Amino acid sequence: MPADSADSLDVTPPAVRVALLGCGVVGTEVARGILTNPIDLEARVGARLELVGVAVRNLDAERDPAIPRDLLTTDAEALVDRADVVVEVMGGIEPARSLLLRAFAGGACVVTANKALLAENGPELFEAADDAGVDLLFEAAVAGAIPIVRPIRESLAGDHVRRVLGIVNGTTNFVLDKMATEGLDLDDAVKEAQALGYAEADPTADIDGFDAAAKAAILASLAFHTRVSIADVAREGIRAVTAADVAWAQRTGHVIKLLAVAEVQGPVDDGSISVRVHPALVPAEHPLAAVRGAFNAVFVEADGAGPLMFYGQGAGGRPTASAVLGDVVSAARRRLTGGKGLRESKDQNFPVLPADAAITRYQLRLDVADRPGVLAQVAGALADHGVSIDTVRQASSHAETSGDGDQGGMAHLVITTHTAREASLAATVASVAGLEPVRQITSVLRLEGV
Amino acid sequence: MPADSADSLDVTPPAVRVALLGCGVVGTEVARGILTNPIDLEARVGARLELVGVAVRNLDAERDPAIPRDLLTTDAEALVDRADVVVEVMGGIEPARSLLLRAFAGGACVVTANKALLAENGPELFEAADDAGVDLLFEAAVAGAIPIVRPIRESLAGDHVRRVLGIVNGTTNFVLDKMATEGLDLDDAVKEAQALGYAEADPTADIDGFDAAAKAAILASLAFHTRVSIADVAREGIRAVTAADVAWAQRTGHVIKLLAVAEVQGPVDDGSISVRVHPALVPAEHPLAAVRGAFNAVFVEADGAGPLMFYGQGAGGRPTASAVLGDVVSAARRRLTGGKGLRESKDQNFPVLPADAAITRYQLRLDVADRPGVLAQVAGALADHGVSIDTVRQASSHAETSGDGDQGGMAHLVITTHTAREASLAATVASVAGLEPVRQITSVLRLEGV
Numbered sequence: 001m002p003a004d005s006a007d008s009l010d011v012t013p014p015a016v017r018v019a020l021l022g023c024g025v026v027g028t029e030v031a032r033g034i035l036t037n038p039i040d041l042e043a044r045v046g047a048r049l050e051l052v053g054v055a056v057r058n059l060d061a062e063r064d065p066a067i068p069r070d071l072l073t074t075d076a077e078a079l080v081d082r083a084d085v086v087v088e089v090m091g092g093i094e095p096a097r098s099l100l101l102r103a104f105a106g107g108a109c110v111v112t113a114n115k116a117l118l119a120e121n122g123p124e125l126f127e128a129a130d131d132a133g134v135d136l137l138f139e140a141a142v143a144g145a146i147p148i149v150r151p152i153r154e155s156l157a158g159d160h161v162r163r164v165l166g167i168v169n170g171t172t173n174f175v176l177d178k179m180a181t182e183g184l185d186l187d188d189a190v191k192e193a194q195a196l197g198y199a200e201a202d203p204t205a206d207i208d209g210f211d212a213a214a215k216a217a218i219l220a221s222l223a224f225h226t227r228v229s230i231a232d233v234a235r236e237g238i239r240a241v242t243a244a245d246v247a248w249a250q251r252t253g254h255v256i257k258l259l260a261v262a263e264v265q266g267p268v269d270d271g272s273i274s275v276r277v278h279p280a281l282v283p284a285e286h287p288l289a290a291v292r293g294a295f296n297a298v299f300v301e302a303d304g305a306g307p308l309m310f311y312g313q314g315a316g317g318r319p320t321a322s323a324v325l326g327d328v329v330s331a332a333r334r335r336l337t338g339g340k341g342l343r344e345s346k347d348q349n350f351p352v353l354p355a356d357a358a359i360t361r362y363q364l365r366l367d368v369a370d371r372p373g374v375l376a377q378v379a380g381a382l383a384d385h386g387v388s389i390d391t392v393r394q395a396s397s398h399a400e401t402s403g404d405g406d407q408g409g410m411a412h413l414v415i416t417t418h419t420a421r422e423a424s425l426a427a428t429v430a431s432v433a434g435l436e437p438v439r440q441i442t443s444v445l446r447l448e449g450v
Numbered sequence: 451m452p453a454d455s456a457d458s459l460d461v462t463p464p465a466v467r468v469a470l471l472g473c474g475v476v477g478t479e480v481a482r483g484i485l486t487n488p489i490d491l492e493a494r495v496g497a498r499l500e501l502v503g504v505a506v507r508n509l510d511a512e513r514d515p516a517i518p519r520d521l522l523t524t525d526a527e528a529l530v531d532r533a534d535v536v537v538e539v540m541g542g543i544e545p546a547r548s549l550l551l552r553a554f555a556g557g558a559c560v561v562t563a564n565k566a567l568l569a570e571n572g573p574e575l576f577e578a579a580d581d582a583g584v585d586l587l588f589e590a591a592v593a594g595a596i597p598i599v600r601p602i603r604e605s606l607a608g609d610h611v612r613r614v615l616g617i618v619n620g621t622t623n624f625v626l627d628k629m630a631t632e633g634l635d636l637d638d639a640v641k642e643a644q645a646l647g648y649a650e651a652d653p654t655a656d657i658d659g660f661d662a663a664a665k666a667a668i669l670a671s672l673a674f675h676t677r678v679s680i681a682d683v684a685r686e687g688i689r690a691v692t693a694a695d696v697a698w699a700q701r702t703g704h705v706i707k708l709l710a711v712a713e714v715q716g717p718v719d720d721g722s723i724s725v726r727v728h729p730a731l732v733p734a735e736h737p738l739a740a741v742r743g744a745f746n747a748v749f750v751e752a753d754g755a756g757p758l759m760f761y762g763q764g765a766g767g768r769p770t771a772s773a774v775l776g777d778v779v780s781a782a783r784r785r786l787t788g789g790k791g792l793r794e795s796k797d798q799n800f801p802v803l804p805a806d807a808a809i810t811r812y813q814l815r816l817d818v819a820d821r822p823g824v825l826a827q828v829a830g831a832l833a834d835h836g837v838s839i840d841t842v843r844q845a846s847s848h849a850e851t852s853g854d855g856d857q858g859g860m861a862h863l864v865i866t867t868h869t870a871r872e873a874s875l876a877a878t879v880a881s882v883a884g885l886e887p888v889r890q891i892t893s894v895l896r897l898e899g900v
Contacts, residue, residue, distance in 0.1 A: 023456040040610070044675075065878070082676065145754070146758060147604075154597075154600060155773065156776055157776050158494070158775020160490070223492070287740060302595075305763065307762060309761035310761075311757075312755060322609040323755070371614040
């Protein structure tokens, strides 16, 4: 196919040259997509997509037979220099970062699925793309196959997003769902997730919320047209969630989900934003509560649009490759139709609140001495910190109701607060824990989606 | 500062001129959005949006005070000629169609919320936009505020959509939800929808599925890169759905939803498509089953991405205006960054199957004489037509179990079939109805999402 045939009457548009950096699970599916569906992709783009090379670390590793060996190279830099569209699915910070900057400098568009890189170096990369007037597309970096980047970046561009609540880590959602549906404790549920391939041998990145925190930073940046990095995200994983927490959640009409939360606090025009990841009680009738197994979903509240939810598979080779290929088509189309890249708006430098300034609600469970006046004393401690109570539920502390073991002469209290600053809530919990009749704070969980 | 100001140090980009055609509920919110959030929109676009006029039929009608009277005009053609982006929210076929063609001829982009026009004249309009190299954007035309057009058109451009199941009419979803949760019959539920403003005084367009059929045509065109008009859509509304149907659906673990269905039948590459609107039983655990009240949701199954769902408000002034404004920002950005419009791909002229060739499943309920051998006789009639049975449930015909009235010596059968051609299923029902022991076919409903 001729590269430059503009001056001929019978113009075949030049092929768009695609370089693939990385050939793991996702990269293999991206390569297969380009190599095995050329006619469809050509129809979508308006020109042929030519896979000009695949950068790998090891030329001799076993590969999918659909990928011709002569496309493989270890010279990623030279490959980048030959491409119109660079697809980065290698992961990690370096050499991915340098290769992307090299791509922009050479005028190539970039499609990446690398959430860690974006959460760490997003501002630098977006600026480089803006300066070069090319696209940096990253639909696959958040919530896998679910189209969420494009809807927030484009469809809601004329609206004000107020809050994003995301189930963006399939592993933890699978684990919490198993705990809820089968009564497993955390360790057993994690083992089952590992056995089924939903969790890594070392599940830290998922269970402790690091993966979700990277996605929270990207979602917050998109939703609020600002720059949030993973360092700004308050993070708490699901390690402390017990079978009793899950059982009590059901008893009070909730499910426990690990949520990535990004919300404006105060008026939209001059508010600050809170960005955090933590387990939360979600009302059973909330659309997020119905997200089962390893599925992901992102719930968005905007002033004009109202509530929206986006649901689908958040991981896996084929789903992630679907999102990557959608971005490749977009980048290639623009290459062909001309025009500069999608300008990233970053005008509202909303300050990100420190973790203890976030406004939230708590549900506390505590064991107290079963005698008159105790509830009044606990309620008094909350009032002293300006925290008002929404509901109180009292249960005698038999093992089958508290789930936390049976000790004579005790009662179990479940207290839900109204909204207050995180710092006030934390101080309140400390103060309640110090009361004489309080034996134990069994659980402290935030409530979201109320 | 926009990216394309390279040749001057201090260039203020020209304002993008927006013409608004129509000033009803949606138009008013669009005008308010442009007039009251100019700074935000300018940040998103990279240039000021200037509302150059609002075409109305009656200059003297009462208007929102936020809209300056001197913007109003009855000369829509002259207004179109002065615009870079034409926003059409007037509805109806003419003069909307002619004004859009005029806009394209003059090189303006068009944003429309007019589903009737797209379902009727989509091919002509897309071709005119392609010829002019400008955008025709219509996010608001399907499922209101829910970003569904952009995800299908762009995010899934590198994937193959296999099926779309949409709850795309809020009125009928509200009605069916009321029937399910409060046991109302259809007429009472429609009256309640009317009282709450969810249904028109004449609810025909909603109840009989015309509105959903227009959206089904647009969704099918998008999902399968082909041209489907409303005339191709097999349509059945919810008028025949009874309180007993709804109660039986719950008893068999389903909910009844009015679905817009567009699916490939056969291999994706050379299949035909079925596009239809009808009430259907959906399993209670399917994500669509949790869509309550007047909300909309579109469930998409793609080869790579797997299942996806998009949920939100499908109607209303502010939600619809949010979708329109997102498109206005996209159109204005492209105006500024240069380049041609989004090429509409329409390469796969999948034939649309006639209604009776669709492949689906039925759930039949029937009253039969309560004596031995009847089930065998009914099962034989199904087998004769090559329709195989998935499940049979038999209940004695007391009023509280069948819900259809109590007649001595009768049994109530609930039969779920495997998939078969619509024509075979219809012939089967006719044949079963003619069997001597069959007193009445109480209900025939399709099953989806299984």
